Amino acid sequence: MVRRDHARNAELALLLEVAGTPKPGNVDRRRDHDDLRFEHFLAGAVGSAPGLRLAGGDGPIGEAFERAVAGMAEQRGGNTQFGALLVLVPLVRAASEGALSKGGVRRVCEATTVDDACTFYRAFEHVDVGVPDPPAGLEPLDVRRGSAAEPAIRERGLTLFDVLERSASVDGVAREWVEGFPRTFGAAERITASEGPAPDRAARVFLELLAAEPDTFVVKRRGPEAAREASARARAALDGETDPEALAEAFVAEGINPGTTADLTAGALFVALERGLPV
Amino acid sequence: MVRRDHARNAELALLLEVAGTPKPGNVDRRRDHDDLRFEHFLAGAVGSAPGLRLAGGDGPIGEAFERAVAGMAEQRGGNTQFGALLVLVPLVRAASEGALSKGGVRRVCEATTVDDACTFYRAFEHVDVGVPDPPAGLEPLDVRRGSAAEPAIRERGLTLFDVLERSASVDGVAREWVEGFPRTFGAAERITASEGPAPDRAARVFLELLAAEPDTFVVKRRGPEAAREASARARAALDGETDPEALAEAFVAEGINPGTTADLTAGALFVALERGLPV
Numbered sequence: 001m002v003r004r005d006h007a008r009n010a011e012l013a014l015l016l017e018v019a020g021t022p023k024p025g026n027v028d029r030r031r032d033h034d035d036l037r038f039e040h041f042l043a044g045a046v047g048s049a050p051g052l053r054l055a056g057g058d059g060p061i062g063e064a065f066e067r068a069v070a071g072m073a074e075q076r077g078g079n080t081q082f083g084a085l086l087v088l089v090p091l092v093r094a095a096s097e098g099a100l101s102k103g104g105v106r107r108v109c110e111a112t113t114v115d116d117a118c119t120f121y122r123a124f125e126h127v128d129v130g131v132p133d134p135p136a137g138l139e140p141l142d143v144r145r146g147s148a149a150e151p152a153i154r155e156r157g158l159t160l161f162d163v164l165e166r167s168a169s170v171d172g173v174a175r176e177w178v179e180g181f182p183r184t185f186g187a188a189e190r191i192t193a194s195e196g197p198a199p200d201r202a203a204r205v206f207l208e209l210l211a212a213e214p215d216t217f218v219v220k221r222r223g224p225e226a227a228r229e230a231s232a233r234a235r236a237a238l239d240g241e242t243d244p245e246a247l248a249e250a251f252v253a254e255g256i257n258p259g260t261t262a263d264l265t266a267g268a269l270f271v272a273l274e275r276g277l278p279v
Numbered sequence: 280m281v282r283r284d285h286a287r288n289a290e291l292a293l294l295l296e297v298a299g300t301p302k303p304g305n306v307d308r309r310r311d312h313d314d315l316r317f318e319h320f321l322a323g324a325v326g327s328a329p330g331l332r333l334a335g336g337d338g339p340i341g342e343a344f345e346r347a348v349a350g351m352a353e354q355r356g357g358n359t360q361f362g363a364l365l366v367l368v369p370l371v372r373a374a375s376e377g378a379l380s381k382g383g384v385r386r387v388c389e390a391t392t393v394d395d396a397c398t399f400y401r402a403f404e405h406v407d408v409g410v411p412d413p414p415a416g417l418e419p420l421d422v423r424r425g426s427a428a429e430p431a432i433r434e435r436g437l438t439l440f441d442v443l444e445r446s447a448s449v450d451g452v453a454r455e456w457v458e459g460f461p462r463t464f465g466a467a468e469r470i471t472a473s474e475g476p477a478p479d480r481a482a483r484v485f486l487e488l489l490a491a492e493p494d495t496f497v498v499k500r501r502g503p504e505a506a507r508e509a510s511a512r513a514r515a516a517l518d519g520e521t522d523p524e525a526l527a528e529a530f531v532a533e534g535i536n537p538g539t540t541a542d543l544t545a546g547a548l549f550v551a552l553e554r555g556l557p558v
Contacts, residue, residue, distance in 0.1 A: 003353070004326060008325050008328065011325050012325045015318075015325065019318055029317065038298060038308065039295060039298055039477055039478050042291065042295065042298060042558075043291055043558040045294075046283065046290050046291045047283060049287065049328070074282070074283060076558065197318060198318055199317070199318050279319070279321075
């Protein structure tokens, strides 16, 4: 038996995430969006592997992330796994350091540098990521500027941790970075403790994560009220009051896409795989 | 844009193959078998990647294959992609030599050595591959003996090409090895020339391959008559006389599993990806 290394567990986590169904509002084994299809996620996962390999090494984290995104973008669906890679890259690094724990990954995040922040910005040049306008006065730090923002980042001496800390209140992935991935590790524990095929466990934990907190990607796209309502509907599906399959159909039809919840699900799958989740 | 290298195209080919649906009788995006599920193929593809990377290098082909199989086997479904890897490994090597053509891959196959044959036999130790009993007198060369067959291989001076040549009449993948992969390249051309999402093209070419020739894996499991009938039913589905989805349900229910046809489909997807098939 050849053991999968950390980078390959991360790649497999991306694949198991998209295979899990129903994951209401997201592309999954049973559902495509119009221009974003299942195979785009397969190609995105395979393409991200060289960057994930860098994450398992000891070079700069920002470069690993930027490389993973560049490879992920080598398909025609657009942004498939940007957020998931932002979750996975520090987790892979922590695992490779033998410290896959909240404290271990928090140390990885806090150790990021100004260079990491600059390469993180460059990653936005590879793919169109849905982000809101920056607050007034912070236009120079708009991630959509890509490498053009580098002087503003360097002038302010912002590390990648600093950059993500500034959006932690509005972005669920950034919040995980700042807080040591509490939701990711919690979800990983529930995946490990549950039963059945890995994609089924992933679908269940996706619903639990969504029910527990509004998805920040839905907030950005549809506003806080729609996001709260989506979480309430996920809760109803978990409680057996509605059919998760029907909810999946409804969310796709309504354009409700809890992408951040999917990102955390991928991270949780990675942690669970590292802890021996059988596939 | 970061271009996928040959090994990653091969890995993606494995993923696109299993995503294509309906592929009657096989695990696909919509169907699982009882103990062999979609996620086993995902893990098999990811696990095979280090071996595929060796195939893209310049070390022994047999070792690349054995390593790919060992990694593939790191999941609980059993044999997911043994035959597909036997198709892909020489194709990846030919591509890495800039000679992805019938002549190029035939040269790769003919250049295999006795050592390659021995490591090929070792690959059977990693996973339970469905093979029939060897002909009378050839028991010492039964692949199921694994490395125990090494003395018999060396005594006879058999290369991997020689080994496969001996089963070319009963095994569709071995026949490709001996003949320069004519069906694989033909299918790749049809994939490239067709339209639509890559998994849909894969499903179509799977039916075409099956309609054109009986699947040797079905022959081994169910006999030549059942295999001929399966091909006739694939032809009827292609001709619009029956619904391919219904055929998929029927084949799964009847235990008709055209695995060799799926192996060639994976090879054809690889060649098509190398030639620019968009995903």
